[in-house]
Amino acid sequence: MASTERPETTDEDDATAQTGGENFIEGDAARDAHPTEVAAALQYAEQNKYDYGPKLRDADFQWEINGVATMDNGISRVFIDYTPSASFRGSSGSEYIDVDSSGTVLARRQLRVPKQNLPVVLVALTAISLVALAVVEVLLWANPFESGPELYVAGRTLWIRAEQPRSQPYVVYPVPSSLGDVNHWAIKPEGQGTEIVIVETVLTNQTSGAVRMVVDEEAAELRIKGSIALKPINVIKRSYIVETTTNDRYLDPEFRSIWGGFTLNQGEKILGHVVFEAPLGSEFSDFRWLAGDTAVVRYE
Numbered sequence: 001m002a003s004t005e006r007p008e009t010t011d012e013d014d015a016t017a018q019t020g021g022e023n024f025i026e027g028d029a030a031r032d033a034h035p036t037e038v039a040a041a042l043q044y045a046e047q048n049k050y051d052y053g054p055k056l057r058d059a060d061f062q063w064e065i066n067g068v069a070t071m072d073n074g075i076s077r078v079f080i081d082y083t084p085s086a087s088f089r090g091s092s093g094s095e096y097i098d099v100d101s102s103g104t105v106l107a108r109r110q111l112r113v114p115k116q117n118l119p120v121v122l123v124a125l126t127a128i129s130l131v132a133l134a135v136v137e138v139l140l141w142a143n144p145f146e147s148g149p150e151l152y153v154a155g156r157t158l159w160i161r162a163e164q165p166r167s168q169p170y171v172v173y174p175v176p177s178s179l180g181d182v183n184h185w186a187i188k189p190e191g192q193g194t195e196i197v198i199v200e201t202v203l204t205n206q207t208s209g210a211v212r213m214v215v216d217e218e219a220a221e222l223r224i225k226g227s228i229a230l231k232p233i234n235v236i237k238r239s240y241i242v243e244t245t246t247n248d249r250y251l252d253p254e255f256r257s258i259w260g261g262f263t264l265n266q267g268e269k270i271l272g273h274v275v276f277e278a279p280l281g282s283e284f285s286d287f288r289w290l291a292g293d294t295a296v297v298r299y300e
Helices: 011-017 028-035 035-047 120-142
Strands: 024-026 059-068 078-084 091-099 105-112 152-156 158-162 166-168 171-178 182-187 194-205 210-215 220-224 241-244 260-265 269-279 284-289 295-298
Touching: 011 035, 011 182, 035 059, 035 105, 035 166, 078 182, 078 260, 091 120, 091 260, 105 210, 120 269, 152 260, 152 295, 158 182, 158 284, 158 295, 166 269, 194 220, 194 260, 260 269
Parallel strands: none
Antiparallel strands: 024 059, 059 078, 078 091, 091 105, 152 158, 158 194, 166 194, 171 182, 182 241, 194 269, 210 260, 220 284, 284 295
């Protein structure tokens, strides 16, 4: 049975890091509801294009507000889609910027980089090989030659892979700030006799022009064998700042939560983690994805 050891926190940490409930506001409504935060995020993105990499840092961009997720501590997470405006043909990039109520930028993270469309001639030349490759990939995803759970399944428009659930007392993860340093955040259980369960998830849009989804408490289910279906926890609401060291066994530098609003264009994918809280020692039967498409990954 897993240890109940948890990172030390203060009441101040919990108070300042809590966020609101179902509080994701989309598009123009977000701009109207949080004009100061949105304006500060857009200005910061325009003045700090180094995050887009050496190939794009000198490009002209167009920015579009995807939405805003607000937090109880007064921080607003502003989701932005951005596209190079000069001679660019392809899908937009995506990022979020955390801004407090005074307009001060606290953190920034890239979610997806812009993707240039392939030239028509190149697409034509590679069409035959792509068809052959697609057949091989479908066989690998379907896993017809091995027994065991099918962790990669297809919905109507999305391919969804959900790794075996990982149970642990808590998780600690790093978030770079706008000042260049790194803050560490943690998520711990709220109930007695429970633990954090993390499912690494990959969402790939293979067939549709664009899939719009909002990842929240209703986006997925993790079912316990012969028992209840768990809903994802609000990772923004449940995260709090901690002091940690690199030898913390539950420090996960690769942790990336999937939360908020996303537009997934054809050929794009999102890789991240969906977090649940479950009774200690739970065994899981399947993972069900419900946002933008439906699919079931079975673990039995």
